[in-house]
Amino acid sequence: TVTLTLTDSAGTVQVITGVTVDANGDYSIDGVDISGLVDGDITVDAQAVDQNGQTVTDADTDNMDATAGSIDVALTINDGAETADISGTTTDVAPNSTVTLTLTDSAGTVQVITGVTVDANGDYSIDGVDISGLVDGDITVDASAVDQNGQTVTDADTDNMDATAGSIDVALTINDGAETADISGTTTDVAPNSTVTLTLTDSAGTVQIITGVTVDANGDYSIDGVDISGLVDGDITVDAQAVDQNGQTVTDADTDNMDATPGSIDVALTINDGAETADISGTTTDVAPNSTVTLTLTDSAGTVQVITGVTVDANGDYSIDGVDISGLVDGDITVDASAVDQNGQTVIDADTDNMDATAGSIDVALVINDGAETADISGSTTDVAPNSTVTLTLTDSAGTVQIITGVTVDANGDYNIDGVDISGLVDGDITVDAQAVDQNGQTVTDADTDNMDATAGSIDVALVINDGAETADISGSTTDVAPNSTVTLTLTDSAGTVQVITGVTVDANGD
Numbered sequence: 001t002v003t004l005t006l007t008d009s010a011g012t013v014q015v016i017t018g019v020t021v022d023a024n025g026d027y028s029i030d031g032v033d034i035s036g037l038v039d040g041d042i043t044v045d046a047q048a049v050d051q052n053g054q055t056v057t058d059a060d061t062d063n064m065d066a067t068a069g070s071i072d073v074a075l076t077i078n079d080g081a082e083t084a085d086i087s088g089t090t091t092d093v094a095p096n097s098t099v100t101l102t103l104t105d106s107a108g109t110v111q112v113i114t115g116v117t118v119d120a121n122g123d124y125s126i127d128g129v130d131i132s133g134l135v136d137g138d139i140t141v142d143a144s145a146v147d148q149n150g151q152t153v154t155d156a157d158t159d160n161m162d163a164t165a166g167s168i169d170v171a172l173t174i175n176d177g178a179e180t181a182d183i184s185g186t187t188t189d190v191a192p193n194s195t196v197t198l199t200l201t202d203s204a205g206t207v208q209i210i211t212g213v214t215v216d217a218n219g220d221y222s223i224d225g226v227d228i229s230g231l232v233d234g235d236i237t238v239d240a241q242a243v244d245q246n247g248q249t250v251t252d253a254d255t256d257n258m259d260a261t262p263g264s265i266d267v268a269l270t271i272n273d274g275a276e277t278a279d280i281s282g283t284t285t286d287v288a289p290n291s292t293v294t295l296t297l298t299d300s301a302g303t304v305q306v307i308t309g310v311t312v313d314a315n316g317d318y319s320i321d322g323v324d325i326s327g328l329v330d331g332d333i334t335v336d337a338s339a340v341d342q343n344g345q346t347v348i349d350a351d352t353d354n355m356d357a358t359a360g361s362i363d364v365a366l367v368i369n370d371g372a373e374t375a376d377i378s379g380s381t382t383d384v385a386p387n388s389t390v391t392l393t394l395t396d397s398a399g400t401v402q403i404i405t406g407v408t409v410d411a412n413g414d415y416n417i418d419g420v421d422i423s424g425l426v427d428g429d430i431t432v433d434a435q436a437v438d439q440n441g442q443t444v445t446d447a448d449t450d451n452m453d454a455t456a457g458s459i460d461v462a463l464v465i466n467d468g469a470e471t472a473d474i475s476g477s478t479t480d481v482a483p484n485s486t487v488t489l490t491l492t493d494s495a496g497t498v499q500v501i502t503g504v505t506v507d508a509n510g511d
Contacts, residue, residue: 001018001021002046004016005045005047008038008041012036012038016029034064038148039148040063040148041062041064043059043060044061045058065149068147069092069146069147069151070090071088071143071145071153072088073141073142073143073156074087075140077139077160082130082131083129084128086101086113086143087125090118092148093118094148096117098118098145099116100113101113101141101143102144103134105135106138111131135245136244136245137244139160141156142155142156162246168251168252169252170183170184170253171184174236174256179260180224183198185220186218187242188219190219190242190244192217194214195214195242196242197242198223201237202234203235203236204232232288233258234342235255236256239252262286263285263339263343264284264286264341264347265284266282266337268282269333269335269352269353271355273357277324278323284318284339284341290311291340292310293338294306295335300329300333300439307323329385329439330356330360331355334350335352354440360382360442361381361383362380362382362384362434364378365379368422368430368450368452370453377417379434382413384436385438386413389406390409391403391404391407392405392433394431396425397428422452426482427452428451429451430452431447431448456479457479457481458480459478472491474501477510478506483505485505486506489502489504
């Protein structure tokens with residue numbers, strides 16, 4: 001009989017008896033059930049007694065791998081505490097076997113944890129591992145052990161650590177004259193050599209993207225002298241974007257104003273008198289296309305008409321024709337144009353033209369009150385502004401002039417003054433000249449004449465004949481006869497013969 005003793009790696013022993021040697025000295029047994037032994041090296045010890053009574057032995061070893069070994073691992077990171085809890089299970093790994101745990105962060109830093117052992121159930125765990133030496137971001141744990149067949153089994157798990165909140169800030173400085181920008185900023189929890197994407201946007205929506213800017217070891221970044229001549233004047237915004245060590249996108253923005261080109265506007269006003277319309281046009285500099293131009297028309301009476309909805313085209317020009325200005329009065333009309341340039345500055349200009357849609361006129365009527373030596377004067381006007389002054393000039397037959405001021409036109413265009421004292425003027429035709437200025441600045445005039453007979457005229461004559469000399473002396477006096485007036489003397493004798501004497505004039509006393 002040969003005694004066979006099987007021993008596994010855990011020391012479990014299984015003895016096989018009843019095996020006999022044949023005539024050739026051989027022995028064998030197949031299909032021995034060894035399910036009670038554990039995986040790993042299994043040794044068989046064979047023992048028999050030879051014909052001398054001596055015990056003979058031999059041994060052989062083979063490996064059993066009936067159960068595949070495995071390990072799994074789970075990693076839980078406690079962000080605020082910067083610690084990790086690691087646990088897992090194994091299959092076919094002997095109790096008290098060691099599990100090696102290797103932690104690796106996004107920067108490649110490695111932390112190895114030893115001394116973790118598998119319990120009788122194949123489980124293992126370790127809590128509160130200090131991982132403050134690792135950087136934020138994905139952290140991977142690799143777990144490895146050796147199963148009972150001597151095979152290395154591994155597993156891995158990943159969790160994200162966000163102990164430090166990521167952030168970025170950006171500052172934009174524009175150099176107007178050079179049309180360049182300096183951009184700088186700082187980051188938190190963004191890995192060195194990470195890329196910062198900078199996006200510049202102007203007030204017209206044009207976008208310029210700057211790439212290739214990297215974060216240094218201190219978390220700072222900067223780029224100077226960026227050519228921004230392709231952007232328009234006005235507010236320019238920079239958006240900065242990076243990815244922190246947790247894979248989170250962090251952003252910030254800053255705005256500065258570029259005023260490389262001064263803004264301006266000019267305006268030209270053309271009035272069409274007959275149509276009572278206006279054509280308005282102009283050009284702008286540094287005013288964005290589709291910007292609105294506000295046009296304000298003001299007449300000589302202070303009436304205001306505002307025109308909106310006029311926009312600047314792609315060339316910076318604007319225009320509007322046929323604007324109805326029938327609500328404005330004749331005279332100088334001013335247009336004020338205003339817009340906002342691409343720097344937010346208001347730009348203005350003005351122009352003036354004259355409207356003469358209505359022809360101005362004045363008429364005057366003079367009524368003299370003889371007995372009172374007064375005059376009543378009245379009249380009407382067209383296109384003369386209310387409260388305008390009418391100048392009245394009275395002139396008598398002797399050329400004496402009397403000027404009346406302070407007469408004004410009412411809301412209906414009429415004027416009048418009664419009871420004007422004209423006792424300083426002499427009897428005879430008196431003319432009044434009326435003068436005013438219409439709403440186009442044109443002088444309008446009219447005249448009227450009436451006769452004054454305030455003093456009754458008379459003449460008396462005395463004739464003295466000198467007989468011997470056959471001459472006559474004639475004299476007399478007058479009333480209300482102007483000095484230098486001629487007196488005609490007619491002599492008639494008894495025979496009817498007539499002699500006319502001319503060239504006799506009245507002196508200053510009327511004689």
